[in-house]
Amino acid sequence: MDTTKHQILVLVDTIYRECKDPNAIAYIKGLYQADLDYGMKGFKTQIIYIMCNIGHWRGEIARTTKAEMKRLIKDLK
Secondary structure, X not given: OOHXXXXXXXXXXXXXXXXXXXXXXXHHHHHHHHHHHHOHHHHHHHHHHHHHOOOOOOOHHHHHHHHHHHXXXXXXX
């Protein structure tokens, strides 16, 4: 697993623990299956859906997590 993908998964774990949005949680739960079924394209799509559903999440953890996710998404290949 490449470093960028691993870093994103660490951030996704933070989102899962800290953000209580049910839609974001549903996309997180589907992330691994999307990756298995569709590879990197499925992984990226799920990450984008997760990001779309955490826009209302507030606080310092939310700010840093979202900023880091945005930075890392650009590096996905």
